[in-house]
Amino acid sequence: MKEKVTINDIAKMCNVSKSSVSRYLNHGYVSKENAQKIQAAIEETGFQSNYFASRIKRRWSHIVGIIVPSLAGYGIGKMLDGILQALTEMDYQGVILQSGGKCKMEAQCVSLLEQQGADGIIFLDSLFAENYRDMFTKGDIQALFVNQTCSYAPAVSIYEKEAVHMMLDHVRERGHRRILYMKGHHHRSALRQDAMQAQWGTQDIHVLPVALHENGVYDQAKEVLRYQADVLICDSDEIALCCMKYFSQMHIRVPQDISVLTFSETPLYEAANPSLTHIAYDYEGFGRYAAENMIAVISEKPMIEKREFFVFEERESVADRSVHKNS
Secondary structure (H helix, E strand, C coil): CCCCCCHHHHHHHHCCCHHHHHHHHCCCCCCHHHHHHHHHHHHHHCHHHHHHHHHHHHCCCCEEEEEECCCCCHHHHHHHHHHHHHHHHCCCEEEEEECCCCHHHHHHHHHHHHHCCCCEEEEECCCCHHHHHHHHHCCCCEEEEECCCCCCCCEECCCHHHHHHHHHHHHHHCCCCCEEEEECCCHHHHHHHHHHHHHHCCCCEEEEECCCCHHHHHHHHCCHHHHCCCEEEECCHHHHHHHHHHHHHCCCCCCCCCEEEEEECCHHHHHCCCCCEEEEECHHHHHHHHHHHHHHHHCCCCCCCCCCCEEEECCCCCCCCHHHHHC
């Protein structure tokens, strides 16, 4: 046996994965059979005391905090799945805390993670990055901001601006001129609105904030025709499906009478008829990317190269009005 025993050594001795050993050491779930094998290997090699002693010497806890405004929503769930899977594979334990999107609660989450000796904190959709400048510039704990810019700490983003431009290029090529954007209340909705108005201009784009429950969206779908838009861009699959339900009942044809596109955060778009042209996001892949960058920052290694985690998928819900204009 090697003088310095590693997680790899224990995993090989027990015929289990590195992540299983890491979960056992951090009190995560491991089957009873594997737990017994790992404990026996630890006792045989004296690994555990060496392992935790090395962590103290390095002053690394191998804990990463993840602060989220809310745990609701398909996209956030998939993103957290990706983050936790990647952290586990890199022998880190993720600790999720919910801030409710409130400044005071987020600060309490930060304080708790600092007390626990977390090596880093991943902030998902934080609006209060500048509040922690003094803390994170000291270097005792590292931060990574997700879907939010920060002047003093690294940040990664899904790049909503590029996604919006891809969508608007598509509708412009097909001769659309007047857009109605049915906007949710997420801060990414504001990023999308800014990108639309910057590229398209404000004269021919209208924004309708929508309620976040089905009846509210359905009632507001009645407002769509008042704007005389020829294309409707929806902030989510739920909004798009509610609008299309109303259109069907009112004998408004998609895409003949109005084209519909959506930012797709769930598999619900598959239920639409006609099929929905949409931006599809790889939230789990983006979560892994965020976690990998967090560990790179903690380890003082270069950030991972920027990647896009969305694709534009053309379906049947957008008419080609350029044909009629040129005929």
